[in-house]
Each structure stands twice: as C-alpha cells, then as structure tokens.
Amino acid sequence: MWFRRDLRCNDNTALHQALRQCERVYVAFVFDRAILDPLPRQDRRVGFIHASVLALDRDLRALSPTPGVNLIVRHAHAEGAIADLAFQLGVDAVFANEDYEPEACARDERVRSALSSLGVAFHLHKDQVVFAPNEIRTQQGKPYSVFTPFKNAWLARLTEEDLEPRTAADHAASLAAPPPALQRPIPSLAEMGFEPPADEVQRLLPGSDGATQRLRDFLGRIDRYDALRDYPALKGPSYLSVHLRFGTISIRELVAAAQAAARTGAGTGATTWLSELVWREFYFQILGMYPHVVDHSFKPEYDRITWETGAEADAAFDAWCQGQTGYPLVDAGMRQLNQTGYLHNRLRMVTASFLVKNLGIDWRRGERYFAARLNDYDLAANNGGWQWCASTGCDAQPWFRIFNPVTQSERFDPEGRFIRRYVPEIAQLPNTSIHAPWKAKPVDLAAADVRLGIDYPAPIVAHEAARERTLARYAAVRGRQASTVP
Incomplete structure (x- = not known):
C-alpha cells in the first residue's frame, strides 16, 4: 500500500x-x-x-x-x-x-x-472524492460546467453506501513487518534539507488526531457557519482544508458529518458547508475532465485577453504580493498569507479579484503565487477559484463582476479588526477611515501617526478607473464595446 x-x-x-x-x-x-x-x-x-x-x-x-x-x-x-x-x-x-x-x-x-x-x-x-470526475454527467452524457446543476445532480446521486467508511481494523492482521534489510528510520526534516518553523507546523494540528480535533471544534459551531464564514476577523471556517488536502481525514467522513449536523438542527450552516464540499468535488471534475485549465482559460476565448505587462505591471504585482497596494483589506489578506500560509476564503476572492480586475495582471501569476504559499494548496481548487475570480472559468456569473475592495472591507471587516491585526501601521485610524485611508481627514491621519506614502502606501490604482479599463479589456475579447457594458 x-x-x-x-x-x-x-x-x-x-x-x-x-x-x-x-x-x-x-x-x-x-x-x-x-x-x-x-x-x-x-x-x-x-x-x-x-x-x-x-x-x-x-x-x-x-x-x-x-x-x-x-x-x-x-x-x-x-x-x-x-x-x-x-x-x-x-x-x-x-x-x-x-x-x-x-x-x-x-x-x-x-x-x-x-x-x-x-x-x-x-x-x-x-x-480523494465521493464521486470521481467522470461519474457525474448531464443527461447528454457530458461533464457539468456550471456548479448549481452539478451540485443538484451530485446530491441526487449520493447514497449512504457512498459514505460508508472503509475500515482497516477488521483485516489489520494482514499488515506485515518489512524485512530487516528494508527497515530504516523515517528521515528527519533536516536530513531532507527542510527547516520549517516547528511551532507553526504544530498550530496546523497535523495527523489524523489533529484533523479529528479540528472537526470536533467545528461541529460545535457549524450552525453559525453560514453567518460567520465571510468575516475574516471571526472564527467561522472549519480550518479543515489542509487536512483534506493531505488526506488526514476523509471526504466521506466530512460529508456524513455535514448531513448529520443538518439533521440535528444545524440548519443552513451545515447545508452551506456541505455545498462548499461539493464545490471541491466540482473543481476536481473540471480538472479531471478539462486538464487544459492548468495553463489555459476554461473558456478559450479569454486566452485572448491582453494583460498588463512590463516594469509597471511587475512593480504592481510585487506590491500585491507584499501587501503594499494601499487597499487595507487586500494588504491584510496578502500579509496573512505570507505570514501564516493561510488565507481566509473571502479574502482569496478579494485579493484575486484585485490582482486581475484592478491591476489587470494575468490570473496565472497570482495562481502560482498562491500555489507557492498556501498550506492547503490544491491545484483543482486553486485553479478553479482563480478562474472564477478572473471570469475565465466555469462560472455562470457575468464577466463584468468586479469586487470593490473598499466595499468588501466595509462589509466583511466593518470594525477593521482583521486589518488592524495584519496592517498595524494604520491600526490607530478610526473605523470610518481604516477601509480607505486616502479619504481620511488630515486630523485623523495625524492622530494615528500615519503619513500616506511613507508609513503606508497611497493606493497604487484608482478603483473606478481600473474598473473601466477592465470592462474594456473583457469587452474587446467578447467583440463588444465597453460603452455597452452594464
């Protein structure tokens, strides 16, 4: 084995x-x-x-x-x-x-x-999945390319047998000791040339016991998952993604747990979490059936997009990577990723949308950056999420969806708690100013000891102007005039 x-x-x-x-x-x-x-x-x-x-x-x-x-x-x-x-x-x-x-x-x-x-x-x-990439098909025998009908078909096909645990204990006597000539100590991290911080690794709660601990904690608050999951300053997510990535817990156990929680009164929290687990399966299906998405847009016409390149684009990309864009929620998210290897799901969307639709930079550059730093990096989910944000993927939503980073900040971190944790240089700004420091009153900036462009950067791009450029960029690919876009 x-x-x-x-x-x-x-x-x-x-x-x-x-x-x-x-x-x-x-x-x-x-x-x-x-x-x-x-x-x-x-x-x-x-x-x-x-x-x-x-x-x-x-x-x-x-x-x-x-x-x-x-x-x-x-x-x-x-x-x-x-x-x-x-x-x-x-x-x-x-x-x-x-x-x-x-x-x-x-x-x-x-x-x-x-x-x-x-x-x-x-x-x-x-x-790795409840249903393999080729098992859920449309009535025409084709893979699904839109999530909601895929989810409906997935749920309709699911049976108790699909979630039945594959036990090892009943036949454990078949486990055999290797011959002495093949027995060696497990190599240490140092012997393999690695030295990750031990305290950070332990905070991830590795192993099956760690996964079980995470699941037990989450099931105690799953009823609030739908209400809290979008707020990065709150304990809303399951924090099980790294365990799913490396298989320290099975997807069957998690789906069964979601169903059990829904039956015992966890309501929309449990059903929302189950939907997220199905999203994972959907992206596995897309990767398995359309492997070209690794390097190309799911929708081929979007490979014709003209992305920003050159020294100015490289400088903007570096500012995004380092959390120095001048947009506090974007910067807080990128700093969380750089410091911990974790990034809240709402902020994965916010930061990705900012790179692609505010800075006009190819989604593949951002996808590779996430791949190098996410503890839970999974090609299928990472690729699917980036293409969703770039509107190049299997998404029923229109291509002119563009997140406003300030609106997202005001809605999902209203008191600036998350921003203050990861962008301490503006922590003393009042709630009314922390989402857009460039709009703050001079007296508030002075009281917070913030000098824009020195202590914290001014915005590297104006959102409204960037939005117009993005609409034109996508409209050109679609053969439409930007002025006709809603």
Missing part, C-alpha cells in the same frame, strides 16, 4: 482494499524529490506532511496485532522508489488511491509501466 494524499488509517479506500484482498500488506510512503526539491527550505507543508507521516506510522503500529509493523519511508523519486520496493519485497500488487492532477496522473502511468515490467499489478482506488 502506497500512501500519498491519504495520510490516515481510518476510512482509507486503498488500505481497506489491500488489507481485505491480500494475505500480507506492506505499507510505504515516499517523500517525492520531484515535488520537494524545488520547494523553499522553510515550507510549512513539508513540516505538516512529515508530522503527519510520523503520526501515520504510530497509528499503523497501534492498528496492527503483528509486532514490527512500520511504515517504510523513503526520500527519493517516487516512481523509482516504488518499483524498487515492489521488487525487493517480492509483492504481487501495489495499491494506492487515485490522484487527478495531470502531473500525478503522468507519474502514475510511469509507475504502472515500471511495475508491469516486474509483473506487478497497480491498483488505484477512488478516495
């Missing part, structure tokens, strides 16, 4: 199937150098994975009635390491759970070929 994005014993399809079908099952994980080598040495995600692998090893030892069972861990290129282990262990088959990202699919095909040359079968199982 080859663990990948499924770092748990509980409700793990490939582990369940391997234990159920095989007399002896060895368990392995590879810190894949093809993925890790390009990453910065302080990457929190590697720390989260490492801590979760250590927890998985402990859980497997506790699960097995056989002494000596442990996780075989290698720091190598996965495709070579898995074939080598299969040969050295003399196995008949390798079990793993499906991954739908194009590079992962290509890697798995290379692994399949290498294993086939050894006479070893390669069995992939659905686990």
